[in-house]
Amino acid sequence: MSDFSVAFFDGRRPQAHAARLSCDNGEFVVRGEFGERRAPREAVEISEALAGAPRFLHLPDGSSCEVAPAALAAFADWLAAQGHRPGLVSRLQMRWSYALVALLGCVLSVAAGYFWLLPAAADALAPRVPPAALQMLSTQVLDSLDGRLLKPTQLAAERRAAIAGEVARFAALGPEVPAYRLHFRASGVGPNAFALPSGDIVIFDSLAELGNPGEVAAVVAHELGHVHHRHGMRQLIQSSVVSFVAGLYFGDVSSLVSGVAALVLESRYSRDFEHEADVYAVGLMRDSGRDPRALADMLARLEKAHGGDGGNSVLASHPETRARIAYIEAHRR
C-alpha cells in the first residue's frame, strides 16, 4: 500500500519529524525516526480541506501530522484512494460555481426574510405581547418625552373637548376600533401626532391648530390605524432584528455602516405601515359618514408646515405625500 510524506509532531515538543503516513487494516500508521504510531481510522481527526491551507491529522494521543501546502493535491488523492470522502460542505467550498449559487442563495434568502418572513413573524408575535407590557412600555416613552421634548398643552379646553368628541364618533363604530386615550402636548418641533402601542395617542398643539376638529380627527383616525395594526410593536420587533443582523454582518467594519444600513432598511417598513394606516383611516372615515379628503388636506398642510421635505424618497418615513394624497382621493367613495 502506498504511503505519504508528512511532518510529524509528537504532542510534547514542537519539533518536526519527517514521517511516512500509510493506511493498514483500518489503521493509520505513521513511521519515522521516532518509531511508529498507530491509530484506528475513526479515531483520527482529519482536518477539512480549506483551499490552500495546510491540513492536519490529529491522533488520539495528542500527536499530529501536518501536510504542507505543496502536497495538498496529492494528499487529497491519497485520502480518496483510502476510501475517505470529503464532506458535502467541504466540496461546495471548492468551486466558484457553487460559490455563485451560494451568493444567489444569500441574496434570495435575505430578501425573503426581509420582505416576507420577518414581517410575518412580527405580525404573529405582536398580538402575543401582554397588554400590561405594552402599557408599561408606552408609559415609559411618554414619561421620558414629557421631561424633555413635550410641555403641557396650551390648548383651550373647549377645543380639546371638540376634537375628543369628533374622535369618539369613530369609537362608536364598534370593536374594530381599538381602545385609545388622547393626550395633548405643546412641542417646539412642528405639527405632529403619534400613537404608542398601548393606544395612547399624542397630539401636538400645533397640529390641533392646523385644521378644524373634524380634520384633526382624520389624523387621529390614521394614528388609530397604527394602533389597530399594532405597528408600534411590529416596528420594534422588525427594527431590532434588522439592526441586530446588520450589526453581525457589518459589525466588523464599523457601527456607523451597520447603523446607516439598518436605518435605510427599516424605513421601508415604516412606509408600508404609513400606507396601512392611511387605508384604515379612509375606511374609518367613510364608515362614520365623513369625507376622507380631510386627511388629504391635513397631509398637504403638514408637508407645507415641515418645509416640503417629503421628496427624500430613500429615507422618508412618510412616503411622498403626493402619492398618499392621490391614494386618498382615489378611494374617497
Added chain:
Amino acid sequence: MATGMTHYETLGVSVRAGTDEIRAAYRDRLLRFRDLAGSPQAPDPLLLDRLREAYAVLVDPVQRTAYDATLDQPAAPPPVPPAARSSGAGDGAVAHGFRFVGEGGAYFRIWIVNLCLSIVTLGIYSAWAKVRREQYFHRNLLFNDSAFDYHGKPQAILKGRAIAFALFLVLSLAQEAGPLPYLLALLVIAIVAPALLIRALRFRAANTSYRSLRFSFDAAYATAFKVLALNLLLTVLTFGLWFPKLVRDWRKFTVEHSRFGTTAFACTLGVGQVYRIFLIPLALFFVLAIVIGIAGLKGGGLFVILLGIGFYLLAPAYVMGRLTNAVWSSTTLGEHHFSSDIPVSRYVGVALTNWLGIICTLGLFIPWAQVRMARLRAAHLILHAVGSLDDFVAREHEQVSALGDAAADVFDMDLAL
C-alpha cells in the same frame, strides 16, 4: 552556530559515511546527550541544536551535497536555515518571520457558502462557519514552514452563542423596561463580564495549537475585575483621559496570562508608550472640534460631515496599527522576543481601502479585506529566537467551554492579542 566543527565532526562520522551510519551515530549521540542532561557534567544545551542541524543536513542527499560543496572552501559560513535571518540585535537571536498564505478568492468561496448556510438555518450554522473562519486564518498562518491550527468545536460555540444571545436579549428587554431594570441588568453584566472574558480568552488559547502544542490562558477573576472595573470607572470619571491606561492594562493582561505549552508570555508595554500613541489622535480631535465648530457656524455642512467621517475612520486605524506594533514589540515568550514593524501609513491605507471596498460591494469584499489585513500583520511580525525553538514542552490540556467566546462575539469586544 559557528563552532568550527563540521557536521561530520559533530556526529563523529567520516565524510564518506552512509545514511544508515549517520542515523545510528545521531541516535547514539542523542542518547548520550539525554543521559548526561541532568548530571553535573551536563553538556552545552546548544550541542543538541548542533546535533539536530547536522543530522538534518547530512541525512538529506540534496542538502548534504550542497553542504559538502561549502566544505571545500576553508572559511565556509555556517549554514543558516532559509526562513531565518540574523536579528541584528547583537544578542545572538535569530529572526524568524511569519507568513500568511491565505487568498481572498479562496476564502470568499468558503465564506459565501457558510454565510448562505447560516442564513438559511437562521444563524444556527454560524457556529460551523466560525470554526471554518478560524481554521482558515490559523492554518494559513505559517511560522518556520508549520501552520497554526484551531480546534474549537461548533457544538461548544453554538451552546455559548445561545447563552450569549439570551444575555443580549435580557439586556435589550431591560433597556425597554426602564432605567432601573436596565441599570440592574448592566450591573449584573459588569459583574459577569470579567468571567466571560476570561473564558473567551481561555477557549481561544486552548483551542489554538502550533506543531501539536496547545496555547493556554489562565487568569483569576479578581485580576480581570481589577483591570476592567477600576480602569473603566476612572475612564468615565476622567472623560476618557484614562482610556489609554485601560487599553495598556488590558493588552498586558491578555498577553501575560497566556502560555505556549508550559512557557509563559510576558509583556513590558509601558503606560507612556500607549499614551504617546493616543496623543496625535487626541490632539487632532480637539483641533477638529474647533474647526468643525467654526465651519458649522459658517454653514459648511458637507465639509463638517466629511471631516468627521474622515477622523472617525482614520483615528482608530492609526491607533490599532501603532498599538499592534507596540504590543508585539514588547512581548516575550520565554527567552525569545517578538517585534512588529507595520508602517502606520500602510496599516491605515489597508484599513481605509478595506472599508471602501466593503461599502462599495455591500459587504462582498469582506473576505478579501480580512485576508489583506492578516497578510499585513503577519508579514511584519518577527520572532527573535534565542537558541532552539524546539525546546517548548506541552502541558496537560483541559476542555474549555465556548460560552465566553460567543459572548465576546456578540458584544463585539476586540480580543486580538
